[in-house]
Amino acid sequence: MNEISAALVKELREETNVGMMECKRALIEAGGDKTRAIQILRERGLAVATKKAARAANNGVIAASVSQDGRVGVLLEVNCETDFVARNEIFRALVADLLRRALAAAGDLATEAADALRLAIQKTGENIVLRRHLRMDALESGRMAAYVHLGDKLGVLAELEASDAVAAAPSFADVARDVTLHLAACRPPYLRREDVPPEVIAAEKDIYAKQVTNKPPAIVEKIVQGKIEKYFSGVCLLEQPFVKDDKLSVGKWLEAKGRELGGPIGIRRYVIWTLGE
Numbered sequence: 001m002n003e004i005s006a007a008l009v010k011e012l013r014e015e016t017n018v019g020m021m022e023c024k025r026a027l028i029e030a031g032g033d034k035t036r037a038i039q040i041l042r043e044r045g046l047a048v049a050t051k052k053a054a055r056a057a058n059n060g061v062i063a064a065s066v067s068q069d070g071r072v073g074v075l076l077e078v079n080c081e082t083d084f085v086a087r088n089e090i091f092r093a094l095v096a097d098l099l100r101r102a103l104a105a106a107g108d109l110a111t112e113a114a115d116a117l118r119l120a121i122q123k124t125g126e127n128i129v130l131r132r133h134l135r136m137d138a139l140e141s142g143r144m145a146a147y148v149h150l151g152d153k154l155g156v157l158a159e160l161e162a163s164d165a166v167a168a169a170p171s172f173a174d175v176a177r178d179v180t181l182h183l184a185a186c187r188p189p190y191l192r193r194e195d196v197p198p199e200v201i202a203a204e205k206d207i208y209a210k211q212v213t214n215k216p217p218a219i220v221e222k223i224v225q226g227k228i229e230k231y232f233s234g235v236c237l238l239e240q241p242f243v244k245d246d247k248l249s250v251g252k253w254l255e256a257k258g259r260e261l262g263g264p265i266g267i268r269r270y271v272i273w274t275l276g277e
Contacts (some may be wrong), residue, residue, distance in 0.1 A: 004028055016041050019115040057129045059083045061091075062155035062275050064146035065099040070167065073144030074102040075134045075157040075273055081126040086152075091128065094120040102135055109133050134271060142268055143167050147180035156180045158270035166263040175257050175265060181243065182250060187272050188237040196235065204231055237267065 004027045012023040012034055018041055026044075030036035060079035066072065078095050085091050097116055102109050110130050120128050134157065138144055142159045149155070160176055190196050208227040212220045233239045238251035245253060250267075258265040 061152035070143040071138045077131040079129045145176035149184040153275040156183045159268040161266035193232045
């Protein structure tokens with residue numbers, strides 16, 4: 001029998017969507033005959049994933065997890081064809097496995113988990129796709145927090161800033177959870193007003209100015225400025241009314257919590273994902 005080349009194995013893998021080792025075994029069994037190897041894989045139920053990979057995967061879940069030390073957070077979107085499979089134990093086990101892999105290493109998750117995805121496709125009979133994934137490693141004094149809402153249809157990953165002493169306080173976890181709850185409920189596009197692009201502010205001012213007629217320029221400017229301040233309180237996280245106490249902005253609420261816990265608490269960055277967006 002001729003030696004099985006790596007190129008032939010790769011070619012068979014691309015045609016069948018089956019793992020490299022399974023392809024090599026099939027080629028060895030087929031004596032290097034690729035057509036026969038495909039037949040062998042089909043007989044074993046392995047090549048079936050190829051046709052399913054072309055079907056639309058419009059359901060699924062958003063999943064998130066944070067490492068035990070709070071220094072790493074991951075966010076995933078895994079899609080399947082039906083909501084029935086999205087609630088299936090096999091699918092859920094796959095998602096849990098993907099979260100573990102993503103937390104453990106910062107490599108190419110899609111490549112690393114390709115065989116696990118194919119196996120889940122074979123078991124469920126549906127196309128399953130790792131649509132996107134994000135790993136965030138905390139910077140300096142950062143701590144990660146995650147939350148999934150709306151039946152696993154919306155997920156939040158945020159990095160908070162706090163000293164080790166503050167982060168070790170028992171109630172810090174409650175603060176982190178409340179931040180992610182607010183993000184899920186209000187979905188602010190910006191962290192602070194400095195993050196709003198100048199062209200967006202200019203466009204808003206132009207709209208507000210056109211809403212005011214028959215007023216002196218100084219009055220128009222005052223009205224426009226007032227509307228811009230209200231705009232910032234709607235789109236900037238730190239200026240939004242806190243969802244659990246609308247008498248305080250998120251920024252002021254964080255200041256109060258920082259005083260309680262003995263040190264400042266900040267929000268460095270966050271991501272909000274909605275299934276299928």
